[in-house]
Amino acid sequence: MTESTQLSALPPATPQIPADLPPHRLSVVVPLYNEEDNVDPLLERIHLALNPYPYPWEVVIVDDGSSDNTVPNLEAAAKRYGPHVRIVALMRNFKQTAAMQAGLDAARGDVIVTMDGDLQNDPIDIPRMVGRLLREDLDLVAGWRKNRKDGMILRK
Structure with a gap:
């Protein structure tokens, strides 16, 4: 395990x-x-959630300077799923905040969903959250991990 x-x-x-x-x-x-x-399960679940989506969507995956096979796995997955899977590969590890900003800068949508890659936030919830955001003319909708899989000790 990596x-x-x-x-x-x-x-x-x-x-x-x-x-x-x-x-x-x-x-x-x-x-x-x-x-x-996590690359394949993540993209599989996002596609399960969004394949029937009625409007244009994209996934912007930011690799934060990984030293394992994250980038080759992303490239292979992007070939399978198509051009709406976009990869931003940073040259070194800049940490999560900078990686998230790079993804936000690259995003083309007028509605942006951010999530971690560990699937503790289920992509299946995206359409309902976006629906609430747009129907209620909100600035932000946030979810939380009801049953976290990592303990307090593992969090940074």
């Missing part, structure tokens, strides 16, 4: 796309650092 967080199995899910979504472009921004084992 430095990545081992993914717990997510429950089966069916995407629930709100019927009253106003037109928009969606960007999902995910910073990764040494997450080679």
Whole structure:
């Protein structure tokens, strides 16, 4: 196992796309650092959640200078899924805040979702959260990890 967080199995899910979504472009921004084992499950779950999405969407994955196979795994996955999977590869590890900013700078959507690459935030929730953001004309919708898989000791 690499430095990545081992993914717990997510429950089966069916995407629930709100019927009253106003037109928009969606960007999902995910910073990764040494997450080679999480690339495929992450992109698979994002695609499960967003394949039926009625508006244009993209995934911007920012590799924060990983020293493992995160980038080659991302490149292989991007070839499988298509050009809406965009990779921003940083030359060295700048830490999560800088990696997130690089992803925000690269995002093309007018609605941006940020998430970690460990799948403790389930992408299946994205359409409902975006729906609430747009229907209620909010500036921000935030979720939280109800049942965290990492203990207080493991958090930085």
